[in-house]
Amino acid sequence: MKRAFIYKDEKSHKFWWIDYSGCDFAVNYGKFNSIGKFEIKDFDTEEECLKQAEKLIHSKEKKGYVEDANFDFMHRIYIDSEEYGLHPKTSHPRFTEHFTEELYYDCVDEEAPFGSDEGSDTLDSLEETIRKNPKLNFLDYPKYLIEHDWGMEYIPVESLDPEVVKKLASKKEMDMTQSDMVTYATAFGQIKITGRLSPKLQEQGVKAIKRLALLWGNGLTEIQNRMIDDLLSFPIGKD
Known part of the structure; x- marks a missing residue:
């Protein structure tokens, strides 16, 4: 309540x-x-x-x-408690309503949005940054975080052709892995914090999950398929 x-x-x-x-x-x-x-x-x-x-x-x-019976819970920014971490009650109502699986609050599973070190650090950075800049551009954030804060090269998903991915990975596998994890963590993070999702970031997040599966070489896992389905079914354009 x-x-x-x-x-x-x-x-x-x-x-x-x-x-x-x-x-x-x-x-x-x-x-x-x-x-x-x-x-x-x-x-x-x-x-x-x-x-x-x-x-x-x-x-x-x-x-x-x-x-205040008319308090607006929807048009607010939600940030996890530093002492407690991931929690449904410190997530936007649209996030908790749509993303019902426990994996979205999992802080140890590498596949979960915020379970890897990269995903966890991305969410922490997003929450810290949005306090200073409530109009944060989430779409550009993965590139900014990777290159400005982490000193690595951001590799956007330009192809999901297995041979193209394999060839690029032979030279830049670590940068690609970091880029993919940060990209889809940012997509989920935007919803968790604001209740909204940029259509372009939705697209990039889905592609990042798919490319990461190619990098790991095991095909899409159950968790990755779940994340893709949930991202694609999230309503875009809500006020």
């Missing part, structure tokens, strides 16, 4: 919302119209979680916060 509250007086205008269910809750708070700070807390039982959530809500109301 999500509930949002607003505090406003002559000196300040703040928001605070909580999303609680099961054995954990997330809170997001800060100056109104800011991204704010995200926190996650978990408990041994659902009863304890509910008790602590209601206690926090009561505390906010005593301080003068007023519930």
Whole structure:
């Protein structure tokens, strides 16, 4: 359950919302119209979680916060808690609604969007950058991250012909692997953070997964097929 509250007086205008269910809750708070700070807390039982959530809500109301039934949860930026990491409650509602498999919150599986070191670092970098630049151009970000921050060469997917990929990999396999992992992590990251996806980045993300499968030489795995299907079926153009 999500509930949002607003505090406003002559000196300040703040928001605070909580999303609680099961054995954990997330809170997001800060100056109104800011991204704010995200926190996650978990408990041994659902009863304890509910008790602590209601206690926090009561505390906010005593301080003068007023519930806002029309709070816009959709047009917001969502960033994981630094202390907790990947979590559905600190992901955009469109992401959690569409990407339901556990793999999207897996931080150890190399194939998962954010499971590899490259994928995890990409998401961390995206979240850090978007705090400074809410109008971040996600489409150009893979090239920027690879070349500006990591000092490697970004290799876009220009062909999925196995022979062409094999020939290029003989010279630049590491750069290609890094490029592919960062590209599809950025595509998923854009949705996780903003609830939107650039059509071009959708296309590039799918191609990156397919080329990585060619690089690894085992064909598309179950996880890779799942990611491709989910990326392609994500609604493009939502406001």
